[in-house]
Amino acid sequence: MARYIGPKSKIARKFHEPIFGPDKVLEKKNYPPGQHGASKKRSKKSEYAVQLMEKQKAKYTYGVLEKQFANLFDKASRKTGVTGELLLKFLEGRLDNTVYRLGIAPTRAAARQLVGHKHITVNGQLVNIPSYALKPGDVIGVREQSKSLEAITTSLSARRVTKYNWLDWDGSEFKGTFLNFPERDEIPENIKEQLIVELYSK
CATH class of the missing domain: 1.10.1050.10 (Ribosomal protein S4/S9, N-terminal domain)
Structure with a gap:
């Protein structure tokens, strides 16, 4: 929990x-x-x-x-x-889960911590609520001052090769887009x- x-x-x-x-x-x-x-x-x-x-x-x-x-x-x-x-x-549309899926954090618990400590933005605005409900088209990014944070760089360097069809990641900008809600057969849990x-x- x-x-x-x-x-x-x-x-x-x-x-x-x-x-x-x-x-x-x-x-x-x-x-x-x-x-x-x-x-x-x-x-x-x-x-x-x-x-x-x-x-x-x-x-x-x-x-x-x-x-x-x-x-x-x-x-x-x-x-x-x-x-x-x-x-x-x-559940997949929660901000903390999406930060985890994008590879910005290695676990959902780590993702919750990043969000809670104000390292994550949504559409350019800081959001520190892990349960924040994303909408299709929302852009999730790493705050500029946090891009060099070891926890984030380490996680991204070991980023999983798994690609999720409902997410798009731009590594050069440290940003990902929540394209849409996934279909049931796309959710691996x-x-x-x-x-x-x-x-x-x-």
Whole structure:
């Protein structure tokens, strides 16, 4: 979640997903944490538990608190379209997530910190709200005084080769454009959004 500072490997093992990035611990211990983590006699999870875990996984993945997540779901449910897919699109449209996708920061947590410390601009204006909702056409940039910041230059030098169709990056200008909201099949996160919709529909 947004302010989660606990053991990340433990959470990754809980969900069987490297949701905070590559994790050697997850590779060695591919079973849930706890005293009986490696036991094969684990009880079958209820439908509610499976749905709740999927919601928690989405929250941890995107670093969103419960109230923020509920508000985004409410926004998605009021729009025309598939609610689950819209929810993921809105999560992808957050400023902190886009800073991470552009490669300006190596993780979403690092991206939140850059935004919070006023290193990021949107359409030329400083924005220090990680949850800021981007619109198609918005230009995300690095503040002029922050272009030499080691955390940013290091991240950009190791920038992932993954190209996202909904983003355009100009390395010479340290700027990226949020072209549009991604389609569901373009979003790489392993999240079963329908389970989240079913949970909120109870």
